[in-house]
Amino acid sequence: MTTSASAPTGSEAAMPSGGTVTDRLVEANRRYAAAFTDPGMDARPVLQVAVVACMDARLDLHDALGLELGDCHTIRNAGGVVTDDVIRSLTISQRALGTRSVVLIHHTGCGLETLTEEFRHDLEMEVGQRPAWAVEAFRDVDQDVRQSMQRVRTSPFLLHTDDVRGFVFDVRTGLLREIDPTEQS
Numbered sequence: 001m002t003t004s005a006s007a008p009t010g011s012e013a014a015m016p017s018g019g020t021v022t023d024r025l026v027e028a029n030r031r032y033a034a035a036f037t038d039p040g041m042d043a044r045p046v047l048q049v050a051v052v053a054c055m056d057a058r059l060d061l062h063d064a065l066g067l068e069l070g071d072c073h074t075i076r077n078a079g080g081v082v083t084d085d086v087i088r089s090l091t092i093s094q095r096a097l098g099t100r101s102v103v104l105i106h107h108t109g110c111g112l113e114t115l116t117e118e119f120r121h122d123l124e125m126e127v128g129q130r131p132a133w134a135v136e137a138f139r140d141v142d143q144d145v146r147q148s149m150q151r152v153r154t155s156p157f158l159l160h161t162d163d164v165r166g167f168v169f170d171v172r173t174g175l176l177r178e179i180d181p182t183e184q185s
Contacts, residue, residue: 041070045098047071049073049099049100049101049102050072050075050089050093050094050099051073051075051102051104052075052080052148053074053080054079054110055076055077055080056171061074064176072099073099075089078112079106079111079138080105081112081144082147083133083134087158090102091155091158095157101160101164102152102161102164102165103165104148104165105167105168106169107169107170108168108170108171110141112136112137115137116137142183148166149164149166149181166179
């Protein structure tokens with residue numbers, strides 16, 4: 001398997017000595033912009049769906065879900081957990097931009113399964129300030145998807161909580177496995 005991190009591309013070869021990954025991304029954007037044409041769409045997702053997923057680099061959400069530019073809002077964070085900021089983004093997505101469905105996607109082999117809230121304590125000891133945020137680590141990915149669905153369904157800020165579905169993406173097979181919100185682990 002070849003990834004962009006392991007296979008040199010033309011842009012890497014053209015990058016001046018000492019160039020950074022950010023330099024590579026900016027150069028890629030220049031090439032993208034040279035061929036870019038305004039698709040003429042607004043910020044409202046065509047499919048009226050918001051997808052909340054983990055930030056894991058192995059998840060290519062648009063390809064995995066058959067999505068095109070403009071189809072959905074994508075909200076990503078460590079673990080794909082529903083935090084206050086995710087509720088904020090979903091609220092804006094629904095109330096200002098017309099989304100009606102929410103899809104939650106966690107995945108197998110998530111790094112949050114190996115962390116604990118001790119991470120915050122260690123960080124506080126290192127930098128002298130306690131983070132205001134929770135790690136939101138979990139041991140059971142299915143149960144965390146259920147908890148995330150519950151957080152969305154019970155938020156007083158969201159207008160549309162009847163079409164909320166949760167899944168676990170298998171990073172080895174690429175398949176989604178739907179999580180029953182009522183089942184207990």
